[in-house]
Amino acid sequence: MNSVVLAPHTTPTLQAVASMAGVSVSTASRCLSGAAKVAKSTELRVLAAAAAAGYHHNTLVSQVMRATRRGEAQKHLGTLAFVTPVADSHEWRATPTLCRNWDAARERAESFGFGITEFTLSSRGMTGRRLGEILTARGISGVLLAAFPTEPHEISLPWDDFAFVQVGHCIKSPRLDCVVSDHAEAVTMAARVIAGCGHRRVGLAIEKYQDEITDGRWSIGYAALRATMPHLAEIPPLLPGHMNAEVFLKWIDEHAVDCVLTLSTFRNEPNNMEAWLSSRRRNAPRDIGLASLDVTSVHADWSGVEQHSDEIGRAAVDLLFSKLQAGERGIPQIPRTLQVHGHWHEGRTLRPLVKVRAKTSKK
Numbered sequence: 001m002n003s004v005v006l007a008p009h010t011t012p013t014l015q016a017v018a019s020m021a022g023v024s025v026s027t028a029s030r031c032l033s034g035a036a037k038v039a040k041s042t043e044l045r046v047l048a049a050a051a052a053a054g055y056h057h058n059t060l061v062s063q064v065m066r067a068t069r070r071g072e073a074q075k076h077l078g079t080l081a082f083v084t085p086v087a088d089s090h091e092w093r094a095t096p097t098l099c100r101n102w103d104a105a106r107e108r109a110e111s112f113g114f115g116i117t118e119f120t121l122s123s124r125g126m127t128g129r130r131l132g133e134i135l136t137a138r139g140i141s142g143v144l145l146a147a148f149p150t151e152p153h154e155i156s157l158p159w160d161d162f163a164f165v166q167v168g169h170c171i172k173s174p175r176l177d178c179v180v181s182d183h184a185e186a187v188t189m190a191a192r193v194i195a196g197c198g199h200r201r202v203g204l205a206i207e208k209y210q211d212e213i214t215d216g217r218w219s220i221g222y223a224a225l226r227a228t229m230p231h232l233a234e235i236p237p238l239l240p241g242h243m244n245a246e247v248f249l250k251w252i253d254e255h256a257v258d259c260v261l262t263l264s265t266f267r268n269e270p271n272n273m274e275a276w277l278s279s280r281r282r283n284a285p286r287d288i289g290l291a292s293l294d295v296t297s298v299h300a301d302w303s304g305v306e307q308h309s310d311e312i313g314r315a316a317v318d319l320l321f322s323k324l325q326a327g328e329r330g331i332p333q334i335p336r337t338l339q340v341h342g343h344w345h346e347g348r349t350l351r352p353l354v355k356v357r358a359k360t361s362k363k
Contacts, residue, residue, distance in 0.1 A: 013055070013326045020049035055327045079115045080320065081135055081162075082106075084146040085155055087122040094268040096296040097309045098147055101167050104313030105144060112321060116144070121155065132158035141329075142320045145176070148213045160330040163323040167316040168309065169213055175335040177323070179316040182339040183214050183293070184221030186305040190261055190291045191225050191232065193303075193344055197351040199259035199289055200231065205238040205248060205273070206263050206293075218293065222261065242266075245276040252277075252288065259289035259350070264296045264304075271299065274349070290349040303347035312340050 018028035023046060031038055031046035049055075082102065084092050092098045106116045117140075119131055135143070140162075145155070147168035157164075159174060166178035187204070194202055204222040211218045219237055226234060238251045243266050251257065264271055271292070274284050284290045285303075292304030315338055 013328060015326075017046065017050045017053050017055045017327075020053060021046045078113075079117050079138065079140050080109050080317070081140050081143045082116045082118045082146060083121055083131070083143055083157075084118060085121045085148060087120060087124070089118060089120055091268075092146060095265065096298060097168070097294060097307065100309035101147065101313040101316075104310035105167065105317050106313075108314040108317040112317070114142075128156035129158065132161055135162065142324050144316055144320060145171075162330075163320060163328055165316050165320040165323065168312050170215060170337065172215065174331045177319060177332055177336045177338075179312050179319060179338045179340065180214075181294075181307040181309075181312060182341050183217035184224065185339075186293050186307065186342050187218060187221030187261065188225065188228065189342065189344060190293060190305055191229060193353075194259050194261075194289060194291055194350065195229060195232065196353045197259075197285075197289065199351075201233040201235060201256055201258040202261060203235040203238065203251070203255060203257040203259070204261045205243070205251065207243050207266050208239045208241050210263055210266075211239055243271075245272070245279065248273060248276055249280060257288065259291065261291050261293060263294050264292050264298045264302070284349045285351045289351060292347075292349075295345045295347070301348050302345075303350040304345055305342040306345045307342045308340050315340060 014028055014032075015025055017032075018025045021028060021042075023031075023042060027038060027042065028046050028049075031043045032050060082105065086092055102118075109116050117138075119134070120126065121128070121131060135141075143157075143162045143164050145164060145166045147166075155171060164176050166176055166180075168180055170176070170178040170180060191202055202225075204218065206218060219239065222237055225232055233255075235255045235257060238248065240247050252260075260273060262271060262273060273290060277284055277288055282288055290302060292299055292302045294307050295302060295304040296309075319336070319338060
């Protein structure tokens, strides 16, 4: 698929309209929504400013906001698009993280009175232009771009016509607003816990595509450990195209790794490192520790970091909703990245924390 790179431009916002009309943002909103009576001259000035700026007021969002303020039950007010860069939805539904993104986004959208419809961008006959026509025909103006289940994809869409938010990832071009896990922080968090368990030879072992779809944030976080935790041994990360027992065990032996930072799945298949270690009569955590940077249902009993994939889905809908409310479309001049922080999940694949005895003075 060929990508189309467009130069970023200034998206007309409600604040810009208010500034042009010489009124407050709340006054501009009331004029455009018709929610309250204002002076006719003011209304005409705001409408003229909106037309000059190319601002499109979303009446559906106004209905949601009014209903929320009144405490009214939401009715179905419209639909958001959940676009997946795959040919078949089964490709991403096999990934627990992406499923949690989807479920939480759908629930959040429904709470606002919106539904979500999935569109597979790589299905037969589908192009970015064709998808844009379908979304326009259905009255859809808000689009969530789902994360890539495997390698990064090049995406071509009619960027100017819709409001976009990426869910759980960020593509390099064009730069769009996105909601992602704080990958580098997850590495640091895990390393601190691991060091507290007495490990010093900590290595990162994930497949190359897993690092690429985070724009290298796993390996960046791992490289930064040397600056903040110099007592850890310097071990090169293992980033093969395909992780297997031979590659993994050779790396373990060559670098005397005593704990592995990894992920729960590889290409939608369970991470088998524990079984690979067992085949060499090594036990986790007795001999080598294992820590997942994305604890999921696949290895729910592993030690590691809970990324809160459901919160990523909810936050993505919130951000998209705010863009629709402000009338934002297209590639933002200044892209925003919202990071969702994880927390440590206690599991069985790490040794217990090393208890430091306090020194007592003899009287």
